[in-house]
Amino acid sequence: MDPSPTSHPILAYVLRRLPSIKTAGSPRLSSPRDPEQPPPPSPSPRAPSGPAEFELVERMPGLRHPSVLASMTRAVADITCARDAIRHLDPRPDHELVDAARAFLRSHAQGDAVDPEVEEKVAASREVVRLDEEHEAYGALLREAEEKLERVYRMAMHGRDVVDAGGKRGEDEGSGAVDEEVVRVLKEAEEGKVVERVILADRQLRHLPEHFGRMRGLIVLDVSRNKLQAVPDAIGGLEHLEELRLASNALVALPDSIGLLSNLKILDVSGNKLRTLPDSISKCRSLVELDASYNVLAYLPTGIGHELVNLQKLWVHLNKLRSLPSSICEMRSLRLLDAHFNELHGLPTAFGNLAALESLNLSSNFSDMRDLPASFCDLLSLRELDLSNNQIHELPDCFGRLDRLERLCLDQNPIAVPPSEVVAKGAGAVKEYMTKRLQDEEERRRNAAVAAESPKTSSPIAWLSRSVSSLSTWAKQEKAEEEDKFLEQEL
Numbered sequence: 001m002d003p004s005p006t007s008h009p010i011l012a013y014v015l016r017r018l019p020s021i022k023t024a025g026s027p028r029l030s031s032p033r034d035p036e037q038p039p040p041p042s043p044s045p046r047a048p049s050g051p052a053e054f055e056l057v058e059r060m061p062g063l064r065h066p067s068v069l070a071s072m073t074r075a076v077a078d079i080t081c082a083r084d085a086i087r088h089l090d091p092r093p094d095h096e097l098v099d100a101a102r103a104f105l106r107s108h109a110q111g112d113a114v115d116p117e118v119e120e121k122v123a124a125s126r127e128v129v130r131l132d133e134e135h136e137a138y139g140a141l142l143r144e145a146e147e148k149l150e151r152v153y154r155m156a157m158h159g160r161d162v163v164d165a166g167g168k169r170g171e172d173e174g175s176g177a178v179d180e181e182v183v184r185v186l187k188e189a190e191e192g193k194v195v196e197r198v199i200l201a202d203r204q205l206r207h208l209p210e211h212f213g214r215m216r217g218l219i220v221l222d223v224s225r226n227k228l229q230a231v232p233d234a235i236g237g238l239e240h241l242e243e244l245r246l247a248s249n250a251l252v253a254l255p256d257s258i259g260l261l262s263n264l265k266i267l268d269v270s271g272n273k274l275r276t277l278p279d280s281i282s283k284c285r286s287l288v289e290l291d292a293s294y295n296v297l298a299y300l301p302t303g304i305g306h307e308l309v310n311l312q313k314l315w316v317h318l319n320k321l322r323s324l325p326s327s328i329c330e331m332r333s334l335r336l337l338d339a340h341f342n343e344l345h346g347l348p349t350a351f352g353n354l355a356a357l358e359s360l361n362l363s364s365n366f367s368d369m370r371d372l373p374a375s376f377c378d379l380l381s382l383r384e385l386d387l388s389n390n391q392i393h394e395l396p397d398c399f400g401r402l403d404r405l406e407r408l409c410l411d412q413n414p415i416a417v418p419p420s421e422v423v424a425k426g427a428g429a430v431k432e433y434m435t436k437r438l439q440d441e442e443e444r445r446r447n448a449a450v451a452a453e454s455p456k457t458s459s460p461i462a463w464l465s466r467s468v469s470s471l472s473t474w475a476k477q478e479k480a481e482e483e484d485k486f487l488e489q490e491l
Helices: 009-017 019-023 050-059 066-086 095-107 116-157 162-166 180-190 210-214 233-237 256-260 279-283 326-330 374-378 397-401 427-453 460-490
Strands: 197-199 220-222 243-245 266-268 289-291 313-315 336-338 359-361 384-386 407-409
Touching (some): 009 050, 009 116, 095 116, 233 256, 374 397, 397 427
Parallel strands (some): 220 243, 243 266, 289 313, 336 359, 359 384, 384 407
């Protein structure tokens, strides 16, 4: 589980350019060097490979200088041991399996039963939780290293000693200051004025006072594009809030109290550092639009679909989702789902229950997305579908049933059915091909069934043999009848 160039570009670049770092702290991987042999050549920091690295070096040109890279090596020393350890772990379990394991452990936390079968399940559940926690700890270590490398780079480029990176950065000075506009808004609320809209976007805010939770009449709150690292629990007191925009901040978590916003219709938390969404978000039953894109979400709450029955638009692209919870199939009002650029291994079996879905983007899940469930053809309202940059080999035979599909993108897939020349002609040609393919298949099955039920067709030789046999039998019967008549006359 090496750092991904997508989620940890600087760390991946440094580890690839300095291979000697990979074995630091891992004696079993390093081999003694013959002192009589010349030392191995140092890797060149001036040789980026691939578009991601070229883009990174263009953004951070200092990475081309050996002195800058040398100053960054200390920040990744603790990563190497963790990488070696994580390679011996089993794959990270699915979040629904983890939730089920934790629920099982809670239900048997105080159990006195000594049933061997129960004890075995408890042990297995603990192992699932432990494995998930170890993967989560490693992920946190990678994130911390990535942030540290970015600080070290800035220090090196400004000619400052890297040791200062652990101290308080100059840009953080004055972070406790409260914006004048915030003071004005709170003062108006204290004076009894009804404040329905508060727009504080692009104000470099680092702190949102708890007093905002007392503004009971607030309907719209926009604090996008600031530097907020937390949202106060008091936010749950905004019982009339309908629109909450927290995009492009530095949030790592949302408070559980967000589930108290029963009238919330629009929630935008995109562009943060969220690793999970609170389970309580399912209580926001009035939610119509939810944007959680551009985060580091590994999973969505298990029961998110059971209660968000009014949700119409869901954006979760550019995260690290490995699966979608099966409860998402209960979102019968969902019209748009964007889950591109994740790590999805597939879709829930009952995905076709999303009868209102009109726009679906599952592109760029790369080698993880290989097929579609049979129920996919039940998405009869679907108009736009993007499956590009995956590993899909074949569309379901019933794909032609998607009558309303107008836009289809299958680029960068090893698609075999339908053929590439059909795909190049667009959605209409694909639907026509798949419809004819399905009809041909059904016709073949019918013919096979009829052939199995009807007598087998005879060859000429077999027919002649049966005819001779029948004629011989008839002649014998005629001769027997004549002999019977003769005997009756004699008597």
